[in-house]
Amino acid sequence: MIGKAYDRFTVDVEKGRLRAFAKAIGETNPIYLDEEAARKAGYQSIPAPPTFPFVAAMEANQPFLILADMGIDKTRSVHGEQHFTYHKPIVAGDVLVGQQRIVEMYDKKGGALTFIVTETRLENQLSEHVCDMRTVIVVRNS
Amino acid sequence: MKIPVRAADVTVGDALPPVTHGPVDRVQLALFAASSGDHNPIHLDDAVARANGLPGAIVHGMLSMAFLGQVLTGWVPQLQIRSFGTRFASMAYPGDMITCKGVVTAKEGEAGKALVKVDLRAENQKGETLLAGNAEILLS
Numbered sequence: 001m002i003g004k005a006y007d008r009f010t011v012d013v014e015k016g017r018l019r020a021f022a023k024a025i026g027e028t029n030p031i032y033l034d035e036e037a038a039r040k041a042g043y044q045s046i047p048a049p050p051t052f053p054f055v056a057a058m059e060a061n062q063p064f065l066i067l068a069d070m071g072i073d074k075t076r077s078v079h080g081e082q083h084f085t086y087h088k089p090i091v092a093g094d095v096l097v098g099q100q101r102i103v104e105m106y107d108k109k110g111g112a113l114t115f116i117v118t119e120t121r122l123e124n125q126l127s128e129h130v131c132d133m134r135t136v137i138v139v140r141n142s
Numbered sequence: 143m144k145i146p147v148r149a150a151d152v153t154v155g156d157a158l159p160p161v162t163h164g165p166v167d168r169v170q171l172a173l174f175a176a177s178s179g180d181h182n183p184i185h186l187d188d189a190v191a192r193a194n195g196l197p198g199a200i201v202h203g204m205l206s207m208a209f210l211g212q213v214l215t216g217w218v219p220q221l222q223i224r225s226f227g228t229r230f231a232s233m234a235y236p237g238d239m240i241t242c243k244g245v246v247t248a249k250e251g252e253a254g255k256a257l258v259k260v261d262l263r264a265e266n267q268k269g270e271t272l273l274a275g276n277a278e279i280l281l282s
Contacts (some may be wrong), residue, residue, distance in 0.1 A: 008219050017177065024173040025208035026163050041219070050211040050226050051204055055144065058169050058179040074182075083227030089220070134227070 001070065005101045009060035015092035018046050021055060030079060037092070044091040053096075053131045057120055062100045063137065066116060072139050080115065081136035088130045095125040102103075114139040149249070149256035149281035158244035158260065163211045165237045165268075166201050174205045201234035206272055210264050213244045214277055228262065228275030239267040244277070256281050274275050 015035070022032035027049060030037035038046045057063065090096065104117035104131050120133040171185050180202055183190040187196045207228055214223050234240055243265065248259040260282055264273035 020173070020177040024172070024177045025212075027212065027215075028209075039197060042221075047220060049208060050214065050220060050223060051208045054204055055178050075184075078231055081227065081229045082204070082207060083224045083225065086223055114225065 001102050003102065005099060006062070006065055008097055008099045009044070009062065010034055011059045011096045011098070013052075013055040013056070013090060013092055013094040013096060015046055017055075018048055018052070018092050021052060022046075022049060024032055025049065025051075043089060043091050048090040048092075048094075048142060050084060050086070051082075052090065053120075053133055054082060054135075056096050056098060056122065057100070057133060057135075060098065062098070062118075062120065063135065066100070066102065066118060066137070067139075070116075076140045078138050078139040078140075079135070081134070083134040085132040085134075086133075087128075088124070088128050090122075090124065090130050094130075096122050096128060096130070097124075098122045099140075112142050147281060149251070149254065152249060152256070152258055152281060154246050154249055156246040158213050158217045158246070160241055160243045161209060161216060162239060162241045163209045164239035164251045166205070166234065166240060168199070169237055171199065171201065171236065173206070174202055178202065178204060180204065189253055196233075197235070199236060201229040201236065201238065201240075203233075203273075206230075206234055206240055206264050207275075209240055210242045210262050210273055210275060213262060214260070214279065217244070218279055218281070222280045223246070223279055224257065224278040226262075226275070226277040228264075228273045231271045231274050234266055234272050240272065241265055241267075242273075246278075254282060 031041045100120040116137040122131040244260045258279045262275040
């Protein structure tokens with residue numbers, strides 16, 4: 001499984017979705033809610049907050065794809081770690097293209113826990129590299 | 143207008159302005175579920191959460207991480223954040239107050255352009271660590 005790359009996925013970054021997400025996380029900075037404020041701050045449209053790239057992966061069902069692929073019941077898994085590396089802003093209207101790979105797998109506690117590490121590269125509609133995500137999924141085996 | 147944070151003004155050990163959210167309520171969890179695409183019922187339905195060995199519905203880890211990110215976006219423009227990550231250390235529950243803190247641990251580079259490393263932590267009202275993270279910020 002290590003090294004396995006999943007099919008590329010495409011996600012539209014919708015303005016309404018970004019506003020709804022910003023409100024849900026209690027964001028009050030107007031650049032995340034108002035187009036005019038975003039433009040004044042130098043963005044082409046409302047920017048995606050720092051954790052939003054994971055929403056794109058969720059939208060494309062990426063974390064569950066891996067569990068299903070390995071025959072793991074999702075109720076035995078938890079999100080252990082999440083890391084983002086940022087290259088370019090993601091804004092409303094972007095179309096993200098991502099690809100997830102399994103980069104590492106290891107057991108801990110004598111095999112009671114399996115750690116699955118994935119990396120997802122995200123590009124925008126201009127093929128610009130916007131973000132890399134690293135996700136650690138922890139699976140309880142007992 | 144907020145005064146921009148400059149590399150020259152930042153010293154190792156500096157605390158970033160903290161961010162507190164809460165008490166986190168069920169409406170917020172529902173709104174987060176809808177807008178994040180994480181519809182897992184363990185965040186919305188106590189019965190399902192209990193059937194999965196939890197004491198009740200739990201707060202989405204990615205909601206707590208979004209709160210933690212506001213320590214960074216409240217300090218510098220988001221464009222200056224190079225990386226941001228966290229470990230999910232323990233679970234938060236509806237009713238919890240979640241306080242997010244950051245402290246500068248390193249500053250690399252010359253005076254005009256520095257990469258600043260920050261340790262981040264989210265804790266509940268009992269002072270228990272929910273998230274243990276870090277970030278890298280570019281300052282000019």
